[in-house]
Amino acid sequence: MTTDTVTPAGTGTPVLHASGVTMRFGGLTAVRNVELTVNSGEIVGLIGPNGAGKTTFFNCLTGLYIPTEGTVSYKGKVLPHRSHLVTQAGIARTFQNIRLFANMTVLENVLVGRHTRTKEGLWSALLRGPGFKKAERESEARAMELLEFTGLAAKRDHLARNLPYGEQRKLEIARALASEPGLLLLDEPTAGMNPQETRATEELVFAIRDQGIAVLVIEHDMRFIFNLCDRVACLVQGEKLVEGTAEVVQGDERVVAAYLGTPFEDAPGAEEVAEVEAAEAHATDRAPGPDSTTGATGTTSTTGPEGDPK
Amino acid sequence: MNDLPQQLANGLLLGALYGLIAIGYTMVYGIVQLINFAHGEIFMIGGFGALTAYLWLPAGTSLLFALPLMILMAMACSVLVAMGAERFAYRPLRGAPRLAPLITAIGLSIALQQAIWAFYPDATKSRPFPEFEGGRIDLGAFAIGRGDLFLVIAAPLCMIALGFFVSKTRTGRAMQATSQDPDTAKLMGINTDRIIVTAFAIGAAFAAIAAIAHGVKYGEVNFKMGFIAGLKAFTAAVLGGIGNIYGAMIGGLVLGLAEALATAYIENIPGMSQLGGGAWKDVWAFVLLILVLLLRPQGLLGQRVADRA
Amino acid sequence: MTTNQTHTIAPVLPVPATAARLTALVGALATLGSTFLAWTWTAEFPGDLTVTGYPGGLQVLTLTGALLTALFALAGHGVRGLGWLVPGGKNSPVRLLALGTFTTTWYAVLAITVELGGLVNLEPGGWIAAVASLVTLVGALGLPADVPAENPGPASGWQRFTHAFKAPAPGKAAPLPSWAEILIIAAAFGIGLFIFTYGIDTEYAELFIGFLLLIGFGAPAVARAGLNRRLGALTATHKNVTVTAAFVAAFAFPFTQSNDAYATIGANILIFATVALGLNVVVGLAGLLDLGYVAFLGVGAYTAALFSGSPSSTIGIQLPFWAAVLAGAAASLIFGVVIGAPTLRLHGDYLAIVTLGFGEIFRIAMQNMDGASGPDITNGPNGIPNIPDLELFGFNFGEPHNVLGVELGRFSNYYLLMLFFTIIVVTVFRRSDQSRIGRAWVAIREDETAARAMGINAFRLKLLAFALGATLAGMAGTVQAHVTFTVTPAQYKFVEAVPPNSAFLLAAVILGGMGTVSGPLIGAALLYLIPAKLQFMSDYQLLLFGIALILLMRFRPEGLIADRRKQLEFHETGQLDAPKGDIGLSKAGV
Structure with a gap:
């Protein structure tokens, strides 16, 4: 259908390129043939109604799901379908429902984020040579820098679970940044925040961009998205409806229709949302879905998944 | 190698026994993601329940007449213990880190085994179980023991009843829904507590049937019999795809066949002449488990493997 | 609030x-x-x-x-x-x-x-x-x-x-x-040693x-008086002194024993505790439930026994002790990888049951390899008896020695040898815990998906924890073979009245406190002493043990000595704030 990729004018080289990403769970197509490019120095927003497949798309990008079709490449290299290798390559993420290591301290959480950028193995840890101590010191210094950056330095020894909600979100970002990514994926970073906190998060995202890290962000808060993003893509029912600058997307009547509830073909009802969620819940990060090769694009948008996912 | 039909029959009978026990593992696991280690002991207690019922009757009562009472008593014992375990040991731990219920299950398993050992009269050694009189029944290519008849009749009946229950009754369908998505099921107004208890109870009832089958097949029950049987049944559940009730039975049959064939034929394989026979059958069952996990972790019929992401 | x-x-x-x-x-x-x-x-x-x-x-x-x-x-x-x-x-x-x-x-x-x-x-x-x-x-x-x-x-x-x-x-x-x-720390360990010795020596x-x-x-x-916290703060500032004091107290134990029978208890507790600590790497740090851990001890013990030069060994080779230790550890490592590699990719519960199965299978296999129902390797149920006493640097562990005017009997000697291995295991535990690897383990335990999204290769790290645990047990097993003279399959059951066995090992870790160093030591001491001292209720020991496990999980799942992390995990208090600027206490135990 409409897959009008807008090539941004003048910005840097592509960091992330997703081409033809399709994700099916059993009979349900959650993401259909999505193209998306993020260039260096850019903040790109991904919007769409509930159940549009935004998080599923994120999971495809980060190797948590193996897309049924399509490839994801980072700086020109096709990414493997392993979550830890994606992070190693340079893509870090946060989660929609915060997933911190709740019983580790704030500092330890960020140190875990350093995992891919350090390589002291078991022997090194057991023998505690000078190299180990140096690496630990450096990791800690870097982690403290990030905690300063996110304003959590004073709470370094608190357990993550004891932080207030807004700070947990920040800690998740700090932890993701610790892996020194070239691209940061934020999944609803301001969900449940008050306006001041949202404002602070905005500042934080700009600051991250200014460090040369490209950002792809899912968000419901339109104000936030349109303030923040250089480019916005709108996902509806797993398909990319439109992509462009804030003005273009805001002015697109199909987007307005999708959000205001005027049925666009068949707007996803509550049941469909539930189905997507249920299918995702059952998906495993290893077992790929049945690799049917039927055309992805032309089919109707009301996928009635009769097939029981069990 | 003309005894192949005989070995196949042996394997299927053994497998049906494993399958019946495996139902309990798979149902409980499907719904609460808990390996109920104590299930083997619930099986064992069913055996002692049946024996108790038999001993109540006047000496010399025909086993055939005693059987209905024995089945009732076995089921009553197993189901009561299973429901008690669910209510008092597992339910308080719902939402606790997953190590906690597993360890509780181990504790429960040890406690039940030891309780029988310590308090059931003369249970420190194997107790004889009534057997059907008469020799083996010759069916041409193979023969089966008279005691096996019980299994041959009971196992298919149980499976049909279970299939009917799960697909046709309200509770059964609610159970399917809960096993697929407990949270949504709760939202839909399904009383998950009741579903969980039902799963424990049905599993226990099947284990009780299996215990009687075990008793009449081998002519004895003992306090230790739940441990290895439980382990095997769990293997069967994994083979079939844990969470899948038909898979459990099929996994049981496959495991039984593999065990029977390994016992009979492995010593004919050059270089493995010393690794055959009954002494090694448990080892081969375990090797099969490892191989299945390596090659087809979702089991023969199953689809679900890892956690919900 | x-x-x-x-x-x-x-x-x-x-x-x-x-x-x-x-x-x-x-x-x-x-x-x-x-x-x-x-x-x-x-x-x-x-x-x-x-x-x-x-x-x-x-x-x-x-x-x-x-x-x-x-x-x-x-x-x-x-x-x-x-x-x-x-x-x-x-x-x-x-x-x-x-x-x-x-x-x-x-x-x-x-x-x-x-x-x-x-x-x-x-x-x-x-x-x-x-x-x-x-x-x-x-x-x-x-x-x-x-x-x-x-x-x-x-x-x-x-x-x-x-x-x-x-x-x-x-x-x-x-x-x-x-x-x-420093004096206070020394005194505290002195009192600890006295209490421990008193318990062992009760007649x-x-x-x-x-x-x-x-x-x-x-x-x-x-603890209510606040003395534990005070002592904890002191030990956090004087870590090296604490470690030394603990070592000296443990080292002094055999010198307080006039009777070698009590030294036996000490040596056995130490074996039990060391193996439990190894299990703590697997269970406490990486959160993997290993129900057949004693089999790895058995692998080590059988390896050492076969290479010990025992006249009953079917292998006529006698290796020096250090080589036997390495061989035992290596054999356990191999088994650990063989068991772990297929299972650790899957849901954690599979590991529990596969290790349980492995524990049983190991025992059955050892029992079968008697030449009649299997290859002739292990002498079957009779095991390998007459394992000779060790002699290292001219020091024969089987004979009493007079050190500093105190006569150290056979078991005191082995106690001291075992202590050396305990120290190795404690060091491995502490150092791996406080490193990139240990943090990754805990992260996997907390949330595996998030850990993988942070670039942690969860499978490899879990396998590392599992294999490390197996290796440590194998190493301990090589000493155990010499202490007990004989290795038999019956020593390596899932559960029996005499520790160490898989269920008791797990219980020691849980009773003491997962993820701590002192927890498994205390847990092992209690679980060894209670059955050993209360022989009169031996018929009900395992029954009580099972019930105790259930009650423990219900009422104090974090164990006697709670790792601060764990304590919060089990009781959703949520309000407890970590002490500011006092990291020493917020980590695993003293």
Whole structure:
């Protein structure tokens, strides 16, 4: 259908390129043939109604799901379908429902984020040579820098679970940044925040961009998205409806229709949302879905998944 | 190698026994993601329940007449213990880190085994179980023991009843829904507590049937019999795809066949002449488990493997 | 989340505070005095409680309890020079100690009555002890509560009772000169060694039960008084001193034993504890449930036995001990990888059942390899007997040696050898815990998906933890083979009355506290001593063990010594804030 990729004018080289990403769970197509490019120095927003497949798309990008079709490449290299290798390559993420290591301290959480950028193995840890101590010191210094950056330095020894909600979100970002990514994926970073906190998060995202890290962000808060993003893509029912600058997307009547509830073909009802969620819940990060090769694009948008996912 | 039909029959009978026990593992696991280690002991207690019922009757009562009472008593014992375990040991731990219920299950398993050992009269050694009189029944290519008849009749009946229950009754369908998505099921107004208890109870009832089958097949029950049987049944559940009730039975049959064939034929394989026979059958069952996990972790019929992401 | 109003809560017994304190004090002194009288007329009751003027056996325990009660009562009253005893709670320690003294004393009196058949067997001293300890308890229960109530309104009797045992955390200690701090640490370990030795040396079940009762109440009393926290702060500042002190205390143990029989217990506890610590890497750090851990011990033991030069070994080769240790560890490592590689990719529960299966299969395979039903390797159920004693650097472990005027018997020698391995395992545990690898393990335990999204190769790290655990057990097994002379398949069951076996190992880790160093050591000591000392109830040991596991998971899943992380995980308190700037305590135990 409409897959009008807008090539941004003048910005840097592509960091992330997703081409033809399709994700099916059993009979349900959650993401259909999505193209998306993020260039260096850019903040790109991904919007769409509930159940549009935004998080599923994120999971495809980060190797948590193996897309049924399509490839994801980072700086020109096709990414493997392993979550830890994606992070190693340079893509870090946060989660929609915060997933911190709740019983580790704030500092330890960020140190875990350093995992891919350090390589002291078991022997090194057991023998505690000078190299180990140096690496630990450096990791800690870097982690403290990030905690300063996110304003959590004073709470370094608190357990993550004891932080207030807004700070947990920040800690998740700090932890993701610790892996020194070239691209940061934020999944609803301001969900449940008050306006001041949202404002602070905005500042934080700009600051991250200014460090040369490209950002792809899912968000419901339109104000936030349109303030923040250089480019916005709108996902509806797993398909990319439109992509462009804030003005273009805001002015697109199909987007307005999708959000205001005027049925666009068949707007996803509550049941469909539930189905997507249920299918995702059952998906495993290893077992790929049945690799049917039927055309992805032309089919109707009301996928009635009769097939029981069990 | 003309005894192949005989070995196949042996394997299927053994497998049906494993399958019946495996139902309990798979149902409980499907719904609460808990390996109920104590299930083997619930099986064992069913055996002692049946024996108790038999001993109540006047000496010399025909086993055939005693059987209905024995089945009732076995089921009553197993189901009561299973429901008690669910209510008092597992339910308080719902939402606790997953190590906690597993360890509780181990504790429960040890406690039940030891309780029988310590308090059931003369249970420190194997107790004889009534057997059907008469020799083996010759069916041409193979023969089966008279005691096996019980299994041959009971196992298919149980499976049909279970299939009917799960697909046709309200509770059964609610159970399917809960096993697929407990949270949504709760939202839909399904009383998950009741579903969980039902799963424990049905599993226990099947284990009780299996215990009687075990008793009449081998002519004895003992306090230790739940441990290895439980382990095997769990293997069967994994083979079939844990969470899948038909898979459990099929996994049981496959495991039984593999065990029977390994016992009979492995010593004919050059270089493995010393690794055959009954002494090694448990080892081969375990090797099969490892191989299945390596090659087809979702089991023969199953689809679900890892956690919900 | 602090309420501004504080609500006072009435003591359990409505008595004026001064009167209550006086009652408790007088009661404690009277109890103390009663231990110098005869409690019974005949020496038939073990420990000879007939002598006037010289307390023996259970009387000594009552004496200790009463003395401590009196001391803490005085300290709580604010007597000068004793304030250091109660930096935390002032009255709850007294209550706990009074309760401990009361139970110990009444247990003694009842044991005399029951065993000798009737109350007539009690001498006046026994009556006085019983009454005086009751008076102490009544007084202690009348003391006011240490912390204000959280909820206003009247409290039921039970609420008042449980509330009476709560105590505030101590404030920050005034700094002492560091030599004094070091002395305090040394003294603490000295006391620890003494208590441990006393427990091992109890000669009859009654004394051991009394000991357990007193410790059971005394340890929480000391904790309520805030002494644990104070000591914890000291050990955090003097880590090296603490480690050295712990080592010296452990090293000193065989020198306190005149009887090699008790050294046997020490050596066995140490083997058990070392293996439990290895399991703690797997369970406590990486969160993997290994139910067949003892099989890895068995692999090590069988390897060492086969290469020991035992005349019954089917392999005629004798390797030097160090090579046997390496071989045992390597064999365990291989088994660990073979078991772990297929299973660790899957859901954690599969690991539990596969390891359980492996534990059984190992035993069955060892049993079968007797030449009749399998290849002739292990002599089947008879095992490999006559494993020769080790001789390292000319030091024969089988013979008694005279060191510093103390004769060290065979088991003392092996105890010291095992101690060396314990230190290795403790070091491995601590160092891997506080490193990139350990953090990754804990991260996987906490949330595997998030850990993988942070770039952690979860499968590889889990396999590393599992294999490391297996290797440590294999190493310990090589020593165990020499200590026990014989290895048989029956030593490596899933559960039996004699530790170490898989269920007891897991229980030691959980009872003591997952993810801590001291937890499994204490857990192992308790789980070894209780069955060894209470032979009279051997028929019900495993039954009680099973029930205890269930109750433990229900009521104190974090174990005796809680890793701070774990404690929060199990009880969703959520309000507890980590101490600021005091990392030493926020990590795993002392």
